[in-house]
Amino acid sequence: MEQPQKSKRRPDRLTLLRHIVLAAATLVALAVAAHLLMLAGTRHGARRTVPDFGGMPLAEARRAAAARDLALVVNDSLYVAALDGGVVLDQLPQGGTEVKPGRTVYLTVNAFRRRMVPVPYVAGRSLRQARNMLEVAGLGIERLVYEADLATNYVLAEYCRGEEVTPRSRIEAEAGSGVTLHVGVEGGYGTTVVPGLEGLPLAEAKSRLWEQGINVGRVEFDPGSDPDGAFVYRQDPLREHSVALGGHVDLRLTSDTTKAREAREKAEREVQRLLEERLAREKAEADSLARLRLEEALAASAAEERPAAAEAGRKEAARHDGAAPRNDRREAPRFRMPQREEPQRYDDETDEFFF
Numbered sequence: 001m002e003q004p005q006k007s008k009r010r011p012d013r014l015t016l017l018r019h020i021v022l023a024a025a026t027l028v029a030l031a032v033a034a035h036l037l038m039l040a041g042t043r044h045g046a047r048r049t050v051p052d053f054g055g056m057p058l059a060e061a062r063r064a065a066a067a068r069d070l071a072l073v074v075n076d077s078l079y080v081a082a083l084d085g086g087v088v089l090d091q092l093p094q095g096g097t098e099v100k101p102g103r104t105v106y107l108t109v110n111a112f113r114r115r116m117v118p119v120p121y122v123a124g125r126s127l128r129q130a131r132n133m134l135e136v137a138g139l140g141i142e143r144l145v146y147e148a149d150l151a152t153n154y155v156l157a158e159y160c161r162g163e164e165v166t167p168r169s170r171i172e173a174e175a176g177s178g179v180t181l182h183v184g185v186e187g188g189y190g191t192t193v194v195p196g197l198e199g200l201p202l203a204e205a206k207s208r209l210w211e212q213g214i215n216v217g218r219v220e221f222d223p224g225s226d227p228d229g230a231f232v233y234r235q236d237p238l239r240e241h242s243v244a245l246g247g248h249v250d251l252r253l254t255s256d257t258t259k260a261r262e263a264r265e266k267a268e269r270e271v272q273r274l275l276e277e278r279l280a281r282e283k284a285e286a287d288s289l290a291r292l293r294l295e296e297a298l299a300a301s302a303a304e305e306r307p308a309a310a311e312a313g314r315k316e317a318a319r320h321d322g323a324a325p326r327n328d329r330r331e332a333p334r335f336r337m338p339q340r341e342e343p344q345r346y347d348d349e350t351d352e353f354f355f
Contacts, residue, residue, distance in 0.1 A: 050105060052095025053088040058109055061088055069101040076108040079175070082227055085112030114174035119160050121167050127153045127183055131210050134179065141210045142178030146246040149184025153213060153245075157182040183213065185245050194249060196239035196271070197232045199264035202253060205232050209249055217248035225255040233263035240271055 048068050053061040058074070065072045078089055090108040093099060117138045122130035127144075134140060149156060158165040159180040160173055173179070192212045197205040206216050221230055234252035237243060254260060 046101050047098045048101050048103065050091075050093050050095055050097045050099055050103075053091050053105070053107060054095065055083075056088050057084075058086050058088065058107075061107065065105060070099070071102065071104045073104055073106050074109055075106045077111040078108060079111045079114040080228065083110045085110055114176055116172040117175050119158075119165055119169070119171045119173050119179060121158065121165055121169065122181070123155050123158045123165070125155055127155060127181070127213060128211055130155045130158075130181060131207065135207065138175040139173060140176070140178040140206060141181060141215075143180045144210070144213060144215050144246050145180065145182045146185045146190070146213070147182055148186075148188035150186055151184045152186045152190065154184050155181050156184050183246075190245040191242045192245055194235070194237050194239055194241045194243055196264075196267055197235050197249070197251065198239075198267045199260050200232050202227070202230065202232070202251070205251060213245040214243060215246060215248040217250040219251050219253070222252070222254040222256070225253060227253075230255050231257065231260035233260045238270070239267060240274060 048070060050070065051064050051068065053064065053072075056064070062072055080089065083089075087110050088107050089110050092106045093103075119139065120133045120137050122133050125133070131141065147156060159182075160171050163169075163171065165171055165179070190213075192214060194214065195208045195212055197208060200208070202219065209216055217236075221227060230253035232251050233254050233256075236250045243249070
């Protein structure tokens, strides 16, 4: 009875081992298949070099990307007036980067026109507040017009393309454009000091001029300069000069950073020289004024002493005039009669002498 039972257990163990081996083989096969599929899906070992799309029109960039099995997506746009609309300005990844086939390249292209932004209402605020609000909105100041008013450097009115901006206005303008501000100045006139602009980009130079109540005059670029990467290296009038509120400053810009830096250093040396000359002139004026005041004080003191001396002289002369005339000859002694002495009397009773 025991032998048949042992014969039945052996096939069960073999079956279990076969199932375990079969499961392990299945797992190995699935892992190998998944790995092969992953390699095939990711194109392991395949590489593509991303071309430089900068400056290409968008249609040409799409053809170049398709030839290298790359995808293009436009995710941003800017407006650069010096370039044609639709050309590529920037990309990610950059040109020359090795990527796998099918990789997406994100582009920034130049817009055909500036985007439109709402114009904020800035009247009734200080010039500095108005400038900050306009810059945050993506706008600037086209012109500052000063008018006589008690509130100096406060915006009296705002105009965009000739239309007055009011609190209820819904006016839009191209980003980067400017508005005209009418600003008050007490007495109808005033002056301000020109700031130093050498070495600054155009946007920052404009902002500093507006803050001082100065208009941006003629803007010129050196031949071959990139307007977006240019710096001011010459300004007229120079820094520290006085101009009327609402005046203008002309600017000259270059992309040569060395030239801009040298111009800034030269301007700083010139300003230092002007300050030293001013200090020397003020010191000379102060010394001259001190000498003049000392001379006036001495003259006033002398003028006060002269009447006192004259008065003393008059008093001395009057005293001499009222006294007896002086005789230089020695006065002869006067003769005096000798007094007669009475005879002494003797009192017999008191035994005393009486005179």
